[in-house]
Amino acid sequence: xxxxxxxxxxxxxxxxxxxxxMLAADHGYFMGPTRRLENPHLTLEPLLPxxxxxxxxxxxxxxxxxxxxxVPIVLRVSGGVTVLKEDLxxxxxxxSMEDALRLNASAVALSVFVGAAHExxxxxxxxxxxxxGEAYGMPVMAITAVGKELEKRDARYLSLACRVSAExxxxxxxxxxxxxxxxxxxxxxxxxxxxxxxxxxTDRAVLELCAGAIAKGAIxxxxxxxxxxxxxxxxxxxxxxxxxxxxxxxxxAIQMLELGKKxxxxxxxxx
Ligand code: R5P
Numbered sequence: 001x002x003x004x005x006x007x008x009x010x011x012x013x014x015x016x017x018x019x020x021x022m023l024a025a026d027h028g029y030f031m032g033p034t035r036r037l038e039n040p041h042l043t044l045e046p047l048l049p050x051x052x053x054x055x056x057x058x059x060x061x062x063x064x065x066x067x068x069x070x071v072p073i074v075l076r077v078s079g080g081v082t083v084l085k086e087d088l089x090x091x092x093x094x095x096s097m098e099d100a101l102r103l104n105a106s107a108v109a110l111s112v113f114v115g116a117a118h119e120x121x122x123x124x125x126x127x128x129x130x131x132x133g134e135a136y137g138m139p140v141m142a143i144t145a146v147g148k149e150l151e152k153r154d155a156r157y158l159s160l161a162c163r164v165s166a167e168x169x170x171x172x173x174x175x176x177x178x179x180x181x182x183x184x185x186x187x188x189x190x191x192x193x194x195x196x197x198x199x200x201x202t203d204r205a206v207l208e209l210c211a212g213a214i215a216k217g218a219i220x221x222x223x224x225x226x227x228x229x230x231x232x233x234x235x236x237x238x239x240x241x242x243x244x245x246x247x248x249x250x251x252x253a254i255q256m257l258e259l260g261k262k263x264x265x266x267x268x269x270x271x
Contacts, residue, residue, distance in 0.1 A: 001171075004137025009171065011106045012053035012072040013191070013219060017245045021237065022193060023051035024224030025060065026076040026109075029094075031083050036229045040064035043228045050237045053106060055222055058095050061103060074141060074222070075100050078110035078125065088147040089113035093125050097132040107172065108138055111145035114161040115152070123168060130169030141222075142170035143195075153197075155180040162188040174222050177213045185217035192218045196226035203236070203257055204250070210243045211250040220244050235260025
């Protein structure tokens with residue numbers, strides 16, 4: 001890996017643990033004002049001290065994140081379709097590498113839609129972005145999006161999507177946790193982080209997902225709704241950090257979360 005690319009990656013994949021807690025807040029690019037992310041500044045501000053990176057679009061970055069912040073940025077650079085359309089796979093690159101560099105991004109991210117109507121264009125976009133990333137020292141994270149077909153979140157499908165992303169040159173892949181997740185890890189020669197997906201029913205389920213993913217070889221999480229839709233987002237991200245960086249078990253993290261709930265400030269974002 002070239003020095004610049006390696007250095008950018010090391011900003012958010014913490015060298016001490018080799019792991020990362022990325023805070024995903026890019027949902028608005030196709031979902032609009034998602035619940036509890038209506039005002040990204042209010043949502044993000046209390047969480048920034050606990051995030052190894054934030055995953056956002058350039059619009060949220062420029063308008064909702066202070067430029068004096070030192071949180072590393074994983075910049076979402078794909079889009080072009082919204083939830084009002086049936087086919088979410090019709091994405092293209094929406095932000096140039098030049099703008100990513102201007103914004104001092106630590107990585108760029110795009111969705112790939114393996115098996116979807118626009119599989120080809122998303123995979124070619126990935127390959128082209130990797131060419132640019134290699135030229136400028138910018139890591140590229142491929143996000144194995146499943147569109148509206150959530151039933152595709154099994155090890156067979158995700159192994160395929162992750163492996164194809166790595167083969168096309170992605171430096172990091174974001175995917176979903178699933179049964180037999182170790183098979184997804186085994187077949188993917190680059191590091192994996194997991195998304196959380198829609199808010200789970202219990203805190204325990206969130207922390208067990210994180211612990212399972214780390215135990216089976218993920219290097220971290222890139223999680224959004226299960227953190228900032230929580231009634232105690234600060235306590236939740238701290239509990240997740242304990243799992244990802246300190247090898248806490250799900251049980252230990254739950255205890256930590258309960259203590260954190262008592263100490264954490266009331267959320268500033270309306271329910
Ligand atoms: C969605 O398209 C984005 O890639 C999100 O960053 C991703 O789904 C992670 O967020 P969440 O944990 O809320 O699923």
